[in-house]
Structure formats: C-alpha cells, structure tokens
Amino acid sequence: xxxDTPGHDWLDMDAGPVVRPYTxxxxxxxxxxxxxxxxxxxxxxxxRVDLAPLQPEHRAIIEVAQRPVAVAELxxxxxxxxxxxxxxxxxxxxAGLVVSYEPQPAAALPNYDILQAVVNGxxxx
Amino acid sequence: MDSVRSERPGAGQRxxxxxxxxxxxxxxxxxxxxxxxxxxxxxxxxEEVLSSAGEDTxxxxxxxxxxxxxxxxxFGRITINEDLQVYLFGTPGQDRFWFLWDELAFxxxxxxxxxxxxxxxxxxxxxxxxxxxxxxxxVGVNCFDGKQLHSPASVRNALDLDPDVPVVLCDARDRxxxxxxxxxxxxxxxxxxxxxx
Numbered sequence: 001x002x003x004d005t006p007g008h009d010w011l012d013m014d015a016g017p018v019v020r021p022y023t024x025x026x027x028x029x030x031x032x033x034x035x036x037x038x039x040x041x042x043x044x045x046x047x048r049v050d051l052a053p054l055q056p057e058h059r060a061i062i063e064v065a066q067r068p069v070a071v072a073e074l075x076x077x078x079x080x081x082x083x084x085x086x087x088x089x090x091x092x093x094x095a096g097l098v099v100s101y102e103p104q105p106a107a108a109l110p111n112y113d114i115l116q117a118v119v120n121g122x123x124x125x
Numbered sequence: 126m127d128s129v130r131s132e133r134p135g136a137g138q139r140x141x142x143x144x145x146x147x148x149x150x151x152x153x154x155x156x157x158x159x160x161x162x163x164x165x166x167x168x169x170x171x172e173e174v175l176s177s178a179g180e181d182t183x184x185x186x187x188x189x190x191x192x193x194x195x196x197x198x199x200f201g202r203i204t205i206n207e208d209l210q211v212y213l214f215g216t217p218g219q220d221r222f223w224f225l226w227d228e229l230a231f232x233x234x235x236x237x238x239x240x241x242x243x244x245x246x247x248x249x250x251x252x253x254x255x256x257x258x259x260x261x262x263x264v265g266v267n268c269f270d271g272k273q274l275h276s277p278a279s280v281r282n283a284l285d286l287d288p289d290v291p292v293v294l295c296d297a298r299d300r301x302x303x304x305x306x307x308x309x310x311x312x313x314x315x316x317x318x319x320x321x322x
Contacts, residue, residue, distance in 0.1 A: 065304060112319065
C-alpha cells in the first residue's frame, strides 16, 4: 500500500491497537500438519543459522527452541497464537531449521512402567 | 558427551516424552488455580485465534475483514524426570470453544473434572465429553473454603458416574491435594490398562 495515502481507511478505532495475529504469517492460516500441543521441537544451533532472511518471529522461535521445547510452551514464550506459531514452524521445518518430535499416538499410550514412574514422580514432588 | 556434528537440528539432544492431562470443569471452578498449584512453572497461556477463515485460504484477501476471537488456554508443567514431563491443560470454560477440546483431548492421558457442589451441573458437559470419548477421568470435588456440602457418594450419584470412576475431595489451591488428584487419575489409567490387557 502507498505510504502517503491520506487517511488510512482501515486504521480507525475499530482496528484496535495491535497487529492482527495472522499478519506475521502473511495471512496464511492453513494449519501446518503436525505440531501437536506437546510435540517437541528443536531448532538448528543459532551459530549455524543464517538469521538475516528470517522474520523476527522465526528468529524468536529458533532462539527459544535451542533446547527441546513443547509447541504450547514455545507459543507462550514467543507470545504468539498457537495457530500462528504452527504456520511459522511449518516454514522452519520446510527450511530444515527445526525438527519436530510428535507425541506417540493415543493407541501407543504409555505402558504400565511409565505410568508407575509418573505416580512415583508425583509422590516425590 | 561427544556429539557427532550433524546437519539435522536437535541431533544428540534428548527429547523428553510428554504426557498430557486435561483439567476440565465449569467456568470459575478452579481449573487455573489447580494448574498453578501443581505446576513447576508459573502457568503459561497460549492463545488460539478463532476465525472463520477457510482451511485452504492461503492469501491475505479477506483476512482483514474477518472477525477474530482469541481463546486462552492455561497450562503448566511437571517434570517427572529428564525423559518424562507432564503437561496440564486447563480447558476453556465456555461452551462455544468445544472444538478446541478435541485438540486438547487428542492423545491425552486422561482428565481431571473439577466439580463445585454448589453448581454441580456445570461439570455435566465435561463428564459427558470424556465419557463419550472414552478418555479416562477422575472427578475432583473442589471444597471451597473447606466446605464439603456433599459426600463423594452423592456426587457420584448426581453425576451418574460409572462405579470405577474415582471421586476425590480436593482443594484446588493446595499443592498436595492437587498432586493427590493427579495420582488418582494416573492410577485409574493404569488400572484400566491392566483390565483391558
């Protein structure tokens, strides 16, 4: 849009004070496949990523995901809506800059030993 | 530990297994309080943007005209050990966000349904939902201010619960009480697994 257009029609009281959430994805709302709430994502080491061509939001994700982090927690820490983070993660996955580890499907839920470990862990808290 | 230099991000890093537990119940019943009481981190919030956008929309046309609503989901985390983490998700209280429950419930280990005996009907939808989905759950009867207005047995009757569903008196503000609720749930899940096997 032309910067010198007089009176931005859309910039009125109703537009609100913040950038619309999906602006950072260029309007893309298609959910990337995968990226469960508790899938863990890990990014490539910062020193091996060329950050220059990336959006600030992509960079923020890479920084937070230097250590494995669950998608829900990642979204909270970069302060973006879940759907937005999923689209951005899809970009990074496509670029080979993150890896995602999806949780086991419901059918393969934890065996008795793991459940017992959870109970013991909770008791020990 | 020496790690082989690899192009694959995350190579050599330990990836924990995450279990998901839902904290459900009516609006204002103490879901966020319970998450906060047992979580090792201050409860975090993640937002989902609701919009009428089609799944296949891939351009910006029309986006600016859409009305969006955000719904916040509170969650917390408990680290059991370096390979095992439990995530607790508070479900959105309002009925119009039911569709989000499906994502939350997908792959969940089980659920805690918090009940307030002064407004017992508020937890009916949660109980229905988990029964229909066959998601294991326990009912936590939140005793506000230590007041126990009804016995677990009467709550069980009022909710018409299956006999094997645990009903536990609790105080959502109390860490130990919250832990007991989660333990009751995981033991319930384990028991069902043994019976099913």
